Amino acid sequence: MSASAGALPSQAIEALVASGAIRADVPVSGTLVQPASLDLRLGTVAYRVRASFLAGAGRRVSERLEEFHMHRIDLTQGAVLETGCVYLVPLMESLALPADISAVANAKSSTGRLDLFTRLICDNGTEFDRIEPGYTGPLWAEISPRSFSVLVRPGQRLNQIRFRRASGALSDDALRALHAASPLVDGTPRIDGGLGFSVDLMPPEGQPAGYRAKPHSGLIDLDLIGHYPVSDFWEPVFPRRGGGIILDPGAFYILVSREAVHVPPDHAAEMAPYIAMVGEFRVHYAGFFDPGFGHAAAGGAGSRGVLEVRCHESPFALEHGQIVGRLVYERMAELPEILYGSGLGSNYQGQGLKLAKHFKAP
Structure with a gap:
């Protein structure tokens, strides 16, 4: 893998998968790997929560979930996420990143165009959609439908993640x-x-x-x-x-x-x-x-x-x-x-x- 600074391309993402730095309950294959990002997939359950939250330094999302969750929803046969509600869904993918690799997440284009507000959170996280270098742990999607209620199933892709080695931002x-x-x-x-x-x-x-x-x-x-x-x-x-x-x-x-x-x-x-x-x-x-x-x-x-x-x-x-x-x-x-x-x-x-x-x- 190249040691150059900047966003990691498709072949480097595939190398992270092969090395175990990107892990998944169901193997990463097909079009999940994009030119400069990886599509993330919904897991099998969702949790209706009463408020959006971040884990915070030194804390795990699963611990905070106990404070905020209202009920658990099985997604395996499909389930409706309703407008005006906030849900937390464990993703199929988890990370064990090298110390020099960080990541940033964003909603996929179709997700944004449906006004389906989606953000990534992780253990020890103090910002949405930001993963610190060397992070090891699970990933979760916070989902809040704004305009349209949606029917979701495991494996659907609402957000994506881009991996970086240092900063390649242009002046x-x-x-x-x-x-x-x-x-x-x-x-x-x-x-x-x-x-x-x-x-x-x-x-x-x-x-x-x-x-x-x-x-x-x-x-x-x-x-x-x-x-x-x-x-x-x-x-x-x-x-x-x-x-x-x-x-x-x-x-x-x-x-x-x-x-x-x-x-x-x-x-x-x-x-x-x-x-x-x-x-x-x-x-x-x-x-x-x-x-x-x-x-x-x-x-x-x-x-x-x-x-x-x-x-x-x-x-x-x-x-x-x-x-x-x-x-x-x-x-x-x-x-x-x-x-x-x-x-x-x-x-x-x-x-x-x-x-x-x-x-x-x-």
Whole structure:
């Protein structure tokens, strides 16, 4: 395994599996290993808890669970996780990481687009979605459906984990140099603490600028792909007269970036955490962009970033071209043997405005 700093590629993740640094109740196989991440699978039980929590330094999740759990749910025949509730699910995977390897987790794209709030927690953890170097122990998914109740089963993949050796994050100067060598966006890049991106609220005539989740919708079976009519769960959002849209407090929206995004094969990217200064809303719940996203040679020319947006305290007027977030790029420790794209069966390569894979094409 290469000793270079940066995000570990697919072949290095497979080596971690072979060495026992990544362990699983059911063997890791198939498409679980992505170009720069590993999909994590739900185990056989879920615990309804009365509050979200972190284990805290020197404590185990199983100990804290005794304080917060309300009842235990068997997932083996499928079970419904209801909106407004918080659940904790032991994952099939556990870790015994080397001392120089850390990890960060994030929701998968389809999870975010369903407004299915999912975070990783672990023993001794003081932050969500962060695994310290050398961690040994189990992994748990905290799941809180926000817009739609979901039917889940063991083995389903709601979040993913990226492994790192030291930091390969690019400075703004390095990001400018990368863009000059291999353009990261169409047009002039806005680089300040990462690559800025804006929202597209000027769709073609007659087309929606986005979608808003309908309240009190039906149940979504996460195993059903291309199954649900869009109109049963979403209402189209059109720009108001004069441009832009007004976000309603508590509502959940699917929008799209104005820029086409490119992640070169030797880099990965992650959506930076929400910054309150840009407005009273949160953008993007699923933040990993794999090597090859938007890469023309992998079938991704023109790929845009889909934005999962929730407005908070007060209505907010969102304008076309408004900067709503930034991508932080990092080097890969070595070039992945697989890239995000059509060859891997990636669902969102070459995407524009696109709902989760569970819905029929509008």
